[in-house]
Amino acid sequence: MKLLVTFSKKGGKQPLIAQTVKDTGVLINVERAFIDSNEGEVLISIPDKDTKIICDAMKKAGARVKKMEDSVIRDESECVNCGACISVCPQDVLSFDETWTLCVDGSKCVLCGKCVDACPHQALSLLP
Amino acid sequence: MEKTIELINTRIRDGNARAVRADQMPDIVDELGVEGALREVDVVTTGTFGAMCSSGAFFNFGHSDPPIRMEKVWMNEVEAYAGIAAVDAYLGATQKSETRGISYGGAHVLEDLVAGNSVRLRAQSKGTDCYPRKTLDIDLNLEDMNQATMVNPRNSYQSYVAASNTTDRTLYTYMGTLLPNAGNVSYSGAGCLSPIPNDPGLRIIGSGVPIFLCGAEGMIIGEGTQTSPGNGFANLMTTGNMNDMSTDFLRAATFKGYNSTLYVGLGVPIPVLDEDVVRRTAVRDEDLKTTIADYGVPSRDRPTLREVTYAELKSGHVEMDGEEVKTSSLSSYKKALEVADELKAWVESGKMELALPTRRMDTKKTPRPMRDRARAPQVRDIMNTSLVTISEDEDIQTAAKRLLRGETNHLPVLDDTNRLVGIVTTFDISKAVASNGKGDTVRDIMTKRVIYTSPAEAVDVATHKLERNNISALPVVDENGKLVGILSAINLSKLFERGWKQ
Numbered sequence: 001m002k003l004l005v006t007f008s009k010k011g012g013k014q015p016l017i018a019q020t021v022k023d024t025g026v027l028i029n030v031e032r033a034f035i036d037s038n039e040g041e042v043l044i045s046i047p048d049k050d051t052k053i054i055c056d057a058m059k060k061a062g063a064r065v066k067k068m069e070d071s072v073i074r075d076e077s078e079c080v081n082c083g084a085c086i087s088v089c090p091q092d093v094l095s096f097d098e099t100w101t102l103c104v105d106g107s108k109c110v111l112c113g114k115c116v117d118a119c120p121h122q123a124l125s126l127l128p
Numbered sequence: 129m130e131k132t133i134e135l136i137n138t139r140i141r142d143g144n145a146r147a148v149r150a151d152q153m154p155d156i157v158d159e160l161g162v163e164g165a166l167r168e169v170d171v172v173t174t175g176t177f178g179a180m181c182s183s184g185a186f187f188n189f190g191h192s193d194p195p196i197r198m199e200k201v202w203m204n205e206v207e208a209y210a211g212i213a214a215v216d217a218y219l220g221a222t223q224k225s226e227t228r229g230i231s232y233g234g235a236h237v238l239e240d241l242v243a244g245n246s247v248r249l250r251a252q253s254k255g256t257d258c259y260p261r262k263t264l265d266i267d268l269n270l271e272d273m274n275q276a277t278m279v280n281p282r283n284s285y286q287s288y289v290a291a292s293n294t295t296d297r298t299l300y301t302y303m304g305t306l307l308p309n310a311g312n313v314s315y316s317g318a319g320c321l322s323p324i325p326n327d328p329g330l331r332i333i334g335s336g337v338p339i340f341l342c343g344a345e346g347m348i349i350g351e352g353t354q355t356s357p358g359n360g361f362a363n364l365m366t367t368g369n370m371n372d373m374s375t376d377f378l379r380a381a382t383f384k385g386y387n388s389t390l391y392v393g394l395g396v397p398i399p400v401l402d403e404d405v406v407r408r409t410a411v412r413d414e415d416l417k418t419t420i421a422d423y424g425v426p427s428r429d430r431p432t433l434r435e436v437t438y439a440e441l442k443s444g445h446v447e448m449d450g451e452e453v454k455t456s457s458l459s460s461y462k463k464a465l466e467v468a469d470e471l472k473a474w475v476e477s478g479k480m481e482l483a484l485p486t487r488r489m490d491t492k493k494t495p496r497p498m499r500d501r502a503r504a505p506q507v508r509d510i511m512n513t514s515l516v517t518i519s520e521d522e523d524i525q526t527a528a529k530r531l532l533r534g535e536t537n538h539l540p541v542l543d544d545t546n547r548l549v550g551i552v553t554t555f556d557i558s559k560a561v562a563s564n565g566k567g568d569t570v571r572d573i574m575t576k577r578v579i580y581t582s583p584a585e586a587v588d589v590a591t592h593k594l595e596r597n598n599i600s601a602l603p604v605v606d607e608n609g610k611l612v613g614i615l616s617a618i619n620l621s622k623l624f625e626r627g628w629k630q
Contacts, residue, residue, distance in 0.1 A: 080177070080379055080391060080460045084304045086444070087312035087456035096444070100462035118305040120179065120381035120389070120458065 001048045002031065002071075002107060003055070006041050007063035017042065020057045026050040031110045043068070043110055071109035071127045074102065078123035085115035085124060129166055130402045136170050137481045147171040147397070147472040149465070150409055151321045157410040165406045171475045171482065172409040174323040175340070175395035175467030178316050178459025179381060180283035181302065182353070183390040184220040185238060185370055188274040189249060191215055196261035198251040202226070203237045210251070214259060218279075221380075221390035233388025235380035238278075241270045242342070242373045276370035278341065282352030284394050286324035286362045287418045290315035290441060290455075292433055292448065295424035300385025304458050306423055310433070310448055313420055313455045318464035319413040319438030323396035324362050326409045332398050333364070334485025340395035340471045341366055343374030345480060348396070351489045358494040360417075366394065377467065391460075395467040397475055399482045413439035420446070426589050428497060507590050508583035510622045511604045511613035517542050520549055520571040527570050528557050538601040540611055541574045548603055548611050550574030580605045581615055587623065590615055 007016055021028050029045040046054050051067070058065045072093060081102050086094045091108045094115060109126075116124045139145040148156060148169050157165045189198075191214070201210040201217040205227045208217035221235035237247055246269040255262045270276055291303035292310045299306040304314045319325070327333045335350040346368025355363045377393030398409060416438040421430040436446055442461070445452045474480040516534030518527050520541050531539055531554055541550035552574045560573045567573055581590040581602040590602055594617065601616035 081462040082178075082391075082460040083457040084314065085456070087314065087454035088305050088307060100460075100465065114305065117384045118456075120304065120383050120391075121379060122382065 001051045002043060002045050002068040002109070003051070003058075004041065004043050004066040004068055004111075005058055005063050006039070006066075007061075009035075009038055009040060014061065016040075016058070016061055016063060017044070019061065020054065024050070024053050024057050026054055028054070032112070068109065068111075068127070069107055071106040071111060072104050072115065073125045073127065074104050075123045075125075078121045079119075080121055080123075082120065084120055085118050088114040088118040090114070129163065131166070131170070131400065133399055133401065133482060133484050136399045136401075139170055140475055140478055140481050143476070143478050145170040145475055147173055147475040149321070149468045149472060150174045150326050150398075150411075151465075151468075153326075153406075154320075154410045154412050157406060162403050162406045162410075165410075166400060166403055169400050169406075171472075172326060172398045172400060172405075173395055173468045173471040173475065174321055174326050174398065175393070175464040175469075175471065176284060176318040176322045176459060177377065177391060177393040177463030177467055178318075179302075179383075179389045180280060180392040180394075181222050181387070181389045182282040183238075183278065183280045183392055184218055184234060185276055185278045186212075186216060186218050187276050189215045189217075189268065190272070190274050192261060192264060194261045195259050196251060196253050196264050197256060197259035198253060198264070200252040202250040203234075203247050204232070204240065205248070205250075206232070206234050206237050208234070222387050224388060230382055230386070230388050233380070233382070235388045235390035238370070238390060239375060239378060239380040241276065242370060242378050243375050244269065246272075270371055278344075278346070278366075278368045278370050278373070279349070280341075280352075280364075280366045280392065282354055282363045283366060283392060284323055284352075284364045284396075285317060286322070286328065286357070286360055287319075287416060287438070288316045288361075289418055289430075290420045290436060291423045292420050292453070293424045294422050294433070299423055300383065301423050302383060302386050302389070303423060304383060304456065310451075310453060313436075313441070313446055313448070313453055314458055315418070315438075315441045315455060316458045317418075317438070318459060318461055319416050319442060320411050321461070321464050321468055323394070323398075324364070325411055325416055326398055327396075327405075328357075328360070328362075328408065330357060330362065330489045330491050332401070332405065332484065333396055334488050336486040337396065337483055338480060339366060339368075339397075340377075340393070340467055340474070341368035341373070342370075342378035342393055343376060343470075344368040344370070344372035345474075346394075348485075350487065351493070354495045355489070356494045357489065357491045362489070362491075377463070377470075391463075393463055393467045395471040397471055397480065397482055399484075413437060413442055420448070426586075426592075505587045505623060506583065507581050507585045507587060507602075507604055507615050508613075510587065510619045511583070511615045512619055513613045515540070515611065515614065517611065518552065518570055519543070520569065520574065522570050523568050524557060524560055524570065524573060527552050531557065536614075536616075538603075538614060538616065539570075540578075540603045540614065541570055542611065546611070547609055548578060548580065548605055550576045551578050551601075551603060553601075578603060582606065583612060587620070591620065 208219035293306035352363035604613040
């Protein structure tokens, strides 16, 4: 399971991720992080079974948590199933099924946006 | 046994013709044998759906009152070529909008028209005795025009070179996004389903042959521009009536960092006349080879990274230098199958009869490169060869003095073996002084990752490097790794003051 964790840094420099790992014993993999002076946004990956524990711990520490399940939005009226997006994705989110139809597995997405740029038909976007 | 085109057309008219999609033909031939397949199958349908930049349409807008001879024409602010007749214009798919850039191009105007939307037609003229009107600004849709005839000067390529990129930055090309360090491979074409691979000798495919073009019944005009059947890259010039087209098979697209283009669905029905046609249409993706070229080299002759079959490309990954690299198709195989299925339905329902070429194409032809008498300027023509350099062990003050004395802003740094190991600029020195002496030697303050050029590199390519990296000079290093000059923005001005002459 991937979670997008957003937190404010106004309350001081809390070691949010490290504290959560220590308290819960769950191993967190940080996939992407954007942190500036006021705010932080971290995309983490955790075992599915630990989703609730992590969500609760993060929320208790004052962070907002969003489950990332359908991160890539595909506009079916624009998509022609060419597959230009498939090879630029670092996470194997995009693939063809046996009928050469594009399949999107948003749960693997790390929001890098490469597929959005690569789509010649402007059919892909990321979850706002 | 042989079948005549008349026999096949009679079967089509009677609703008895059997059509088969090209990708299914190999298995049929394996099962029934060549003779059996010839007896059973009357038509093989092919299809492809991909980016065909060389697309556009001729329009006749009808005469206004008072009449105008349109000298300049814009359709939704995309300029069309009007140097034809009074109210005719050709709109190319890759022409970009004057207000919206490449996100809306000629291709998008074509899609809008086929979708039934109206388009703003703007025209200018100087006004003449016979055509007094000077300006025009109206909305028109497809039905308002006398003709909207698609003409694609070159499309439906036999096969296409696949692309990868060995440089360390992402490239945005007409072959899509190419990741650095050969991170992906992109290709185009439907392989064994594409029209020409099913008739590589161009026996059945030629002028006058009816085709499926974007949902309309179109026609092959003849050989496409730059066609190259001599080395397996033949293409076709095609035409069709836009009024009969559908957005199911015609889609505008924009390749980021490159341009707008049109996705065209095209299929050729191949009459199964004899055993030769059967053998040719039994082609498999495993038999169709192309190459993967390095688009990291900005030259006409891009180096080949490896040979590859369409079967490998379609599998989703290919091996390059011992690593598995993902492939992407720019053309849609799903749509190509839809084209071939639609064409099969046309033939079996009696909607489309077939014809043999009225004129054959030259199968040996290959295109020539441009006969470019004026060699493009190279770095060696304008670089500065009086070098001022420094070694990495010298102190910053020495570097500063040398910059002043040499009246330059860039000091290439050499090691004991005279190899380029860095560059120091006046900016680096200012920064070192301002930060109160963090480090004392050139080595401490120099930029180690030097972006450089070579004497034979085209000035256009070197200029692109300067712009992209936001720098103002490039050391020039020859093939032996020796520093032979420096190219700065000042040298570039030589091209303007003298005018470039060989």
